[in-house]
Amino acid sequence: MTKKQLIMEKALELFAKQGFEATSVQQITDLCGISKGAFYLSFKSKDELIVALIDHFMRQFTSDIDFVVSEEDEEVLLYNFYYTTFHSFNKHSDFAKLLMKEPAQSFNEDLFSKLHNYNKSLEKVILSMIERLYGEQAIDMKYDLLFCIKGFMSTYSELFLVYKLPIDLDLLVQSLVEKTNLLAKKTTISFIPDELIQLIDQPTNEDPSSEKVIEVIEKNIDDLEDSIEKESLILLKQELLEPTLHPAVVKGLLTNIQHHPHCKWTAYLLRKHFGIK
Template structure:
């Protein structure tokens, strides 16, 4: 995203947090950015479009940070705790903006925002599912979706205490505690041979099949953009990686080998983390 758009987003989020979404005018946002009202409309057609851009911008920041952690040489438990921790920390940064949305019920209903929120829900379901499978393996095969939804419920309950009630936690210790409580859930299901309410069939009805392909399309598009600017060994690595991940039966060993080459450079850790998450590597 270009710098001018990012500046508008950053200034707008401050104004929305201070004054509210509905009472903040486009002119006020333009004034804060030292641009004309006409210049604002060159970047965003409306405040609704700006609000969607804010959601997208900050959700991508969280995704990039969690993806970078995915590339680290850590055991699955440590990795997941770090990812939960950075997610909480990023949300806390924008507490005032979130409170504004709650008080005003400021999210306007339109197809673009509804589609974005749906995408984020689906992305969250799959992120938790893949992380928990990496931690518990076959032990959680039959109850993966049940545990995924219950763990997300814990995350949201603590988030309400932090955002709404202003409770201060040691965030890393809180995330370790959430995962420990998830251990109890997994052990309880296995010990009692309990049958899950949330099944694969149910979640397959909720999450459309093309959502998985859309995620892969995004990864491919990002790699193609990187390849255009790359040269030498990096260009070769990305070419091989692009060919492999688009095969009907992609070979994990080949993907891992190509990712290990890219992960030597800090700037590639975001995209390599996304690939590792998608292919559960």
């Protein structure tokens, strides 16, 4: 574990107990057993640390969902989409609860911008899933379905994040699959037209240049010890600089890094860059 990862892990423990505002840099460094100087070598401020934590969670969540939508067969796609969503919420429940209870004034403009961009990225993934599952059948209803699915994700997560109820995840997912299919196949009145989406749509930073992707890859390479993930990242970086590999080889390299917790966002960006579905 790098010093930066240690700071993020220990800070999250304190944030979960005390909240963002009540937690000081001194408390974080004391828990880590490091100096303030070491902290500021990794993060310029506590705000930058908070953004990094949320960045880390949202990158993993978005890339996990995108991987499911890209790779799963239609027969199990919707089930695995919901299962991955709620499994991730449950796995990171302390952090998710922290985001839900933290007052909005604790978030700076940079954080709001990042959350907006991740939200738009997630919406694109969900729309892609709707198009795969329902095609022309739901073309007029796709945005209504998008907001319904996002509503299911948010509302049902409260059962274990807020009320801490024991949840049968399999039954929950089956129920939401049934509800979503009924909405897609039986709803006839569309409320959200393309024109409304165009009014609320804003550009996102989800498609960075090759140079930006290379920067992300190089950071991963520096952070990882020798492993198949590190070797795969080196080859993928070379492919960005001088394309020579067959698409099947590139896809295999992406598979190698997909499930590493510190490479998921890199895999997501590379899948978009190479157009791999």
